[in-house]
Amino acid sequence: MRRPLGPVGAVLRHVVLMAGAAVMLAPFVWMVLTSFKPQAEILVAELRLLPTRWAAAENYATAMTRVPMLRFLVNGAVVTAAIFVLQVLVNLPCAYALAKLRFRGRGVMFAVVLLCLLIPHHVVAIPIYILFHQVGLLDSYAALVLPFAISVFGIFLMRQFFMTVPNDLIDAARIDGLGEFGIVWRIMLPTAVPAITAFGIFSVVAHWNDYFWPLIVVGSEELYTPPLGVAFFRLNDQGTEYGPLMAAATIVILPLVAAFLVAQRRFIEGITFTGMKN
């Protein structure tokens, strides 16, 4: 029922899309440009795109040396990877059970999963904080990772995907001698790679960029994640240093941008697969 757009429509569509893209990109462009400017030029009243005196080297040097930025990046990578691996380890068996096993209470359990989707994690942040305080886990990698080890969104997403896997495949695996966990890891995991990729994108982006939770559970500088490292340049004793701040922010988003460029096709597949975006 779709009529092809005429030439006017095609042009108009691109104009609208490009305007949208410009609005989305503008802050990033401004961030990168600001990271090239000395403090004095950043604070001038007039709007100027390119710096008259390039201060990129100083800003990036400051961003890398004033704080152990490399350490923060490594922390970020370790924490995000650990969260993702744990999420897969927990989500896949749960999703498989909810999608393919028949047991009493399955409907209720799935309803509970859906209910948990509605709870924002800020609501449970304080109770979890108190819990971690009581078991003495605050200010550790565990504090950064464990609260996210179970992702109800991930369980839901994988369950929906597993519903589409034919039952015959699972029956064939049972006849071939695979146990239920064997089915999860040897059959369901490989067939679910597109869904896991999609989920991985959401998980990694969300936890790489997470500022709220690391801020409240981590005190020691050597456990800082990249967003905390960026915030370090804000409101220190000399006031906010915008050049190094923007340089740090650029460094922090660089790995995500690089990952996106490498896996662009998968990324878009992932978004279209879930039919949603954050």
Next chain:
Amino acid sequence: MTTVALAPRVAEGARGRVTIRGLTKSFGATRVLRGVDLDIADGEFVTVLGPSGCGKSTLMRIIAGLERQDGGSVAIGGRAVDALRPDQRDIAMVFQSYALYPHLTVRDNIALPLRMRRLTFAQRLPLVGRLVPGVRPTERAIDEAVRRVAAVLQIEPLLARKPGQLSGGQKQRVAVGRAMVREPRVFLMDEPLSNLDAELRVHMRAEIAELHRALATTFIYVTHDQAEAMTMSDRVVVMMDGRPLQVAPPARIYDDPEDIRVARFVGSPRINVLPAAATGRGSLDMRGLELPFDADLAAGTAVQAAFRPGMATAVRGSDPSGLAGVLRHRENLGSDLFLHVALPGIEAPVVVRVDPTAVADFPVGEAVSVRVPPAHALVFDAAGARLRPRASAAMRRHG
């Protein structure tokens, strides 16, 4: 698959014998199986034939151990398997959807059941498994087994491919290969040809029958396609409403049905069924025609007389020894010409097969008489159970 290299297994007599007793199964309020008893001999090819929803797939899934029965028991090779997992039952199954593992190559698909049986958990681990002692010779033996099966099925060039790169017929062969490689006691096939096009289906029918002869293993084959049941099986189980109605060789199912539902389900075009009544003097009255039928029936007892389209003959015009009707429609299939004759007061037309060269003799809309040779009429009681004339009943008893 013309020459088969696999040696038939050493006869152990009962190895592939399947004994089913009093099997029942309900899903909620729906009774899917209502007491199934079945004895299948070692090496027999048995087809379970029935319309969708008759319980034939459930029966197969219970034999495989994928579904647990509510009551009754299943024994394979003389050993009760009710408490065993599917992989412990020594069976293999071919699914309608083939159910090949999409992420594995054809070689790995076929090898998987052997890997699961012959390798330990540690040996099966990715990467590190290779380092565990004893893996190499086992892997070599598995590879050899896969190669042998692939040679029989002529799928050697496909071994490195993924299922997504195969045609329907090739997937079908790989699925059969995965079942064969384990050398199971019993092959279970759940409508394995339903997803193939008509031509390939006919071809695979012959291949599966040939494979059965070569392997001499028990085959249980579920289908709703009577052509598959009639062409491949040693015996056919016609199932309806969760019960086997008749278990017999294909020719007996066709010529000598025990139940009117069997007679109706098997045969194309369908068997003609007309109401008749016993006269009380050793014959039936079928719409004014007297059919000799020597049985103990009180005069006026309502029965159903049935005859296959190929058994009756048609003549143009009205004939006192035939059923008078009007030709409504002709179907010329080249080899056969089917006449649809409307009888007054009967809703479904009677179908009669005549020689296609006689097409000019039967203009549509003209009067036609249908003659039914009494020897070929099958008589059923009002409930659908077969009635036999006294003489032949006696013959059956002595024979």
